[in-house]
Amino acid sequence: MKFRAVINRNTVFFFVVTLAIAAMIRYGWSRGIDYSPLNTDNISFMPGRVTEVVSDLTEIDEHGLHRGRQDLQVELLSGARAGEVIDVRNTLSIDHSVYVTKGQKIVVYLDQHPGESSYFATVQSYERTGGIYTVIALFLCLLAAVGGKTGLRAAFGLIFTFVVIIFLLIPLIIRGAPPVWLSLGLIFCIIAVSLISTLGFTKKTCVSILGTGIGVVFCCVFFVLVSNALHITGYNVPEIDTLIVVEQNTNIKVGDFLFVGILISSLGAVLDVSVSVASSVSELSETDKSLGFNSLFRSGMRIGRDIIGATANTLIMAFVGAFFVTLIMFRIYHFQFFQLINLNEISIELLQAVASASALILCAPVTAFIAARMYGGKSVKKKPVRS
Numbered sequence: 001m002k003f004r005a006v007i008n009r010n011t012v013f014f015f016v017v018t019l020a021i022a023a024m025i026r027y028g029w030s031r032g033i034d035y036s037p038l039n040t041d042n043i044s045f046m047p048g049r050v051t052e053v054v055s056d057l058t059e060i061d062e063h064g065l066h067r068g069r070q071d072l073q074v075e076l077l078s079g080a081r082a083g084e085v086i087d088v089r090n091t092l093s094i095d096h097s098v099y100v101t102k103g104q105k106i107v108v109y110l111d112q113h114p115g116e117s118s119y120f121a122t123v124q125s126y127e128r129t130g131g132i133y134t135v136i137a138l139f140l141c142l143l144a145a146v147g148g149k150t151g152l153r154a155a156f157g158l159i160f161t162f163v164v165i166i167f168l169l170i171p172l173i174i175r176g177a178p179p180v181w182l183s184l185g186l187i188f189c190i191i192a193v194s195l196i197s198t199l200g201f202t203k204k205t206c207v208s209i210l211g212t213g214i215g216v217v218f219c220c221v222f223f224v225l226v227s228n229a230l231h232i233t234g235y236n237v238p239e240i241d242t243l244i245v246v247e248q249n250t251n252i253k254v255g256d257f258l259f260v261g262i263l264i265s266s267l268g269a270v271l272d273v274s275v276s277v278a279s280s281v282s283e284l285s286e287t288d289k290s291l292g293f294n295s296l297f298r299s300g301m302r303i304g305r306d307i308i309g310a311t312a313n314t315l316i317m318a319f320v321g322a323f324f325v326t327l328i329m330f331r332i333y334h335f336q337f338f339q340l341i342n343l344n345e346i347s348i349e350l351l352q353a354v355a356s357a358s359a360l361i362l363c364a365p366v367t368a369f370i371a372a373r374m375y376g377g378k379s380v381k382k383k384p385v386r387s
Helices: 002-006 009-029 129-174 179-199 203-230 240-249 254-287 293-322 324-332 337-341 344-376
Strands: 043-060 066-076 085-092 105-111 120-126
Touching (some): 009 129, 043 085, 085 105, 129 179, 129 254, 203 254, 203 344, 240 254, 254 293, 293 324, 293 344
Antiparallel strands (some): 043 066, 043 105, 066 085
């Protein structure tokens, strides 16, 4: 009995998903396609530590940035050349102001052909690996401290989502898998694993999975409708010139990248709305067992309206914020409104905003309906009072 109490379905679920995460990471690190648009055999990026600043010919400009030149001696910290000290020239400009001091860790750009003694080395950037890992660890600790056990389970779902996108979705697309159907399949896996990780095997989880899944379908429908209305395809993205060259030399289907990107960006908002509505209806049902379908649905809709009002506004503002610098540039260069509103970049941002926002708006009533159906059947009928 004790053994069965320990080995329950939650334990099995987390064990299986952990094995899947390990397998995806191993697959993601395996070699991909051999094609590369650039010959990078002689180029490497290595971590290094500044052992000496030989000369510092820099000054601070009116923006508070260092400009000029530094000559450095840097000890390489990894690879076959670990421990070797090389001379590095660091040129600082307004868009590359990486000012370093003795003992600081940096990323070294090294260009050296095999068998040759001459090389070119410069500072690529600050070495931020430790800082990035620290920030991630602090975020997960904060999530666990405030969310408790639920926070830890949510962190597990986040890790799974990250691994699926980075180590499975992207490598498979690079190897020629169809991006549309692959992304749809993996997104439904992300939905199921993330929600089960956070909410467990409950009726609320089932409602949230169904609501989120239908919301994703809505996003696909709105993407097709809006993209056709605005005459936007995956070949209208800014990086298409480089991507076409890649497509011509590989099996990668770059025309579907826009769809995949919008689908992934909308998933979080749709998931949030679905879980919020499902949780609210679940709590109402637990508080008052006598509530039937109509009462639960009306309550779910009232809660859903408040949620979509806030979430839709947040989603639109997030897209505007990401496009804010570009909008300022358009204004500086005196783009006419008629010219601006018809640019591909504006249409793509509008497509992303409308598809995502419309999906989460329709996700709320759908989730409320499903939750009311599932929880409304448990309503207790009051017995008539005999006089």
